[in-house]
Amino acid sequence: MQMLSGMKALVVGVANEHSIAWGCAQAFHAAGAEVALTYLNDKARAWVEPLAQRIGAPLLLPLDVSDDAQMDAVFAEVARTWGRLDVLLHSIAFCPKDDLHGRVVDCSREGFAQAMDISVHSFMRMVKRAEPLMSQGGSCMTVTYYGSTRVVDQYNVMGPVKAALEAVTRELATELGAQGIRVNALSPGPLKTRAASGIDHFDELMHLAAERAPTHQLTTIEEVGAYATFLASPGARNVTGTVPIIDGGFHITS
Numbered sequence: 055m056q057m058l059s060g061m062k063a064l065v066v067g068v069a070n071e072h073s074i075a076w077g078c079a080q081a082f083h084a085a086g087a088e089v090a091l092t093y094l095n096d097k098a099r100a101w102v103e104p105l106a107q108r109i110g111a112p113l114l115l116p117l118d119v120s121d122d123a124q125m126d127a128v129f130a131e132v133a134r135t136w137g138r139l140d141v142l143l144h145s146i147a148f149c150p151k152d153d154l155h156g157r158v159v160d161c162s163r164e165g166f167a168q169a170m171d172i173s174v175h176s177f178m179r180m181v182k183r184a185e186p187l188m189s190q191g192g193s194c195m196t197v198t199y200y201g202s203t204r205v206v207d208q209y210n211v212m213g214p215v216k217a218a219l220e221a222v223t224r225e226l227a228t229e230l231g232a233q234g235i236r237v238n239a240l241s242p243g244p245l246k247t248r249a250a251s252g253i254d255h256f257d258e259l260m261h262l263a264a265e266r267a268p269t270h271q272l273t274t275i276e277e278v279g280a281y282a283t284f285l286a287s288p289g290a291r292n293v294t295g296t297v298p299i300i301d302g303g304f305h306i307t308s
């Protein structure tokens with residue numbers, strides 16, 4: 055029997071085949087889950103649709119998380135199609151360019167609020183909507199980064215944003231644990247994705263990660279997918295509130 059046999063998974067955050075969410079969606083599918091995908095807007099749809107076809111996704115829906123009606127529609131469609139949800143992956147982040155590239159002390163009120171809303175509160179909104187569909191328990195995951203606890207050059211205001219995301223993960227894990235709903239935040243090392251291209255000098259960060267990590271290997275989306283599959287599986291039924299770091303051991307180096 056496959057690890058996620060018969061499970062229903064909603065994956066939010068596929069932009070293209072380099073996305074961490076795509077690595078997870080493929081891994082969930084390979085492990086026996088049915089996977090629903092969303093796309094940000096019509097422009098993104100052109101990239102996501104062929105990927106959805108590759109994994110036979112029964113649902114492909116538009117979702118800009120700043121639009122509550124769209125989010126309601128996604129969960130309503132999941133409820134109508136499956137009647138339940140076993141796995142939720144939130145793999146999205148956003149910060150306006152000027153605020154991302156500037157000093158944290160200069161971050162605008164509006165930019166900070168938007169970064170927190172899209173990157174953190176949207177996870178809370180999704181888990182809230184997933185809760186009634188997870189009456190038999192479930193696994194909710196988000197994606198964070200090491201810049202939450204250490205100052206990483208150029209990561210700037212996304213450090214505090216990811217710190218909030220990890221704190222939210224612990225709170226939600228505590229609130230929902232008795233219902234068998236687990237909440238974890240995967241923390242991969244740097245990966246060359248569209249979101250990462252918005253961070254200044256990202257190539258240097260990748261170079262440093264490979265050089266310093268004990269394995270000297272950069273993280274891949276397949277490795278994140280493998281870990282996410284474990285967290286989604288019954289084997290991880292007592293694992294919640296964690297932030298597993300998938301970075302070749304970079305975080306233990308000084």
Ligand code: NAD
Nearest residue numbers: 067068069073074094118119146147199244245247248249
């Ligand atoms: P990506 O660009 O492939 O994915 C980011 C996704 O966020 C895209 O699909 C985009 O459409 C989505 N998004 C942005 N605003 C949205 C909105 N308003 N509504 C709905 N979706 C929206 O890049 P990625 O690197 O795969 O990013 C996924 C997650 O992984 C992010 O949370 C990112 O911070 C995190 N992460 C990335 C790295 C890395 O090095 N790439 C490392 C650690 C953590």
